[in-house]
Ligand SMILES: Nc1nc2c(c(=O)[nH]1)N[C@H]1C(S)=C(S)[C@@H](COP(=O)(O)OP(=O)(O)OC[C@H]3O[C@@H](n4cnc5c(N)ncnc54)[C@H](O)[C@@H]3O)O[C@H]1N2
């Protein structure tokens with residue numbers, strides 16, 4: 001089977017994938033979710049003309065010139081308005097956020113007011129009409145559209161929704177990602193591996209990446225290299241209505257690489273197997289009804305790189321977000337060999353140099369080496385069949401953090 005170009009693999013993976021159903025959640029659970037419907041204000045903010053400062057509510061005509069003396073007839077504080085009205089020569093002590101009393105049309109800040117011995121105040125500066133008053137509806141009015149459908153509910157958006165009177169918000173549901181690690185050689189961290197065993201690792205990174213992007217994750221643990229075991233885990237994921245199932249390992253061509261066979265036997269229609277990518281070549285993708293299955297290679301770096309490239313866009317699509325990979329241009333700090341026919345993702349360290357970003361590719365690129373993946377903050381992207389590059393040449397980097 002010919003190797004599928006990376007772009008085409010992504011296209012097939014995302015084909016027909018759209019936002020999940022809408023659910024209503026309280027504000028406390030809405031952070032970073034995607035708003036599923038346009039939001040209108042249920043109230044006007046501020047609901048009354050409010051003071052923006054601590055000081056004195058005045059009639060501007062009384063303080064056209066300074067000094068001007070005024071009688072204090074009451075107090076208006078946030079949460080407790082002054083219910084009377086100002087007559088000529090009168091003022092009301094007022095605090096930030098408090099309703100401006102009837103008759104007043106400006107606020108004299110207290111720094112410009114002197115309290116006289118008889119309790120009256122003297123304005124040291126003239127005050128013009130409207131000064132330090134937040135008009136009712138300055139922020140928004142009832143019925144105004146305040147947030148667009150598709151808006152990611154960042155902290156400011158969440159606060160705006162709250163201010164606009166919404167206790168719950170309609171958001172796109174979070175995709176469920178099930179992760180199945182396969183391999184007789186794997187034991188969970190904290191367990192002593194047998195002489196021929198290693199500790200399962202990439203499932204944790206995949207789960208973390210998915211969780212960070214807002215997915216719910218079901219870790220279905222480690223299954224042995226036996227078709228029935230892999231099939232049982234897959235069925236569990238399908239029964240749980242996972243939107244995405246990730247299998248790790250068993251993707252290659254060896255006799256013990258069983259995942260493809262199991263997927264087909266379980267009715268997963270395979271769209272492709274093997275992509276022109278390094279690392280990650282033996283990855284596969286298929287679908288059964290609404291569930292997408294991404295069969296990633298076992299090598300930890302391969303699976304994590306593939307997750308960055310393919311899983312993240314899937315989660316974004318299902319969540320109603322657009323996904324834009326953080327691709328940038330950089331200058332190579334070292335020469336790179338000519339590439340073969342696979343699109344190469346080379347672990348590298350990218351830092352700021354005098355002329356922009358500088359990428360230092362790491363010497364060792366074995367796809368088992370998590371130490372170099374953890375040290376990398378970017379991947380240098382090498383096109384298939386790219387010629388050799390000199391140090392100083394421009395390159396494209398995919399930022400990982
Ligand atoms: N004859 C060929 N052999 C291989 C080819 C090939 O084209 N022809 N492709 C190689 C490439 S490229 C990759 S990538 C690997 C992928 O193999 P599998 O997906 O079948 O993965 P496994 O054999 O199950 O595991 C590979 C490696 O990764 C370790 N592993 C697996 N799962 C985990 C886990 N959850 N945590 C940590 N480590 C894991 C496993 O022990 C193996 O060392 O195939 C090449 N072979």
Ligand code: MOO
Nearest residue numbers: 279280281302367
């Ligand atoms: O494609 Mo494999 O992931 O190179 O090692």
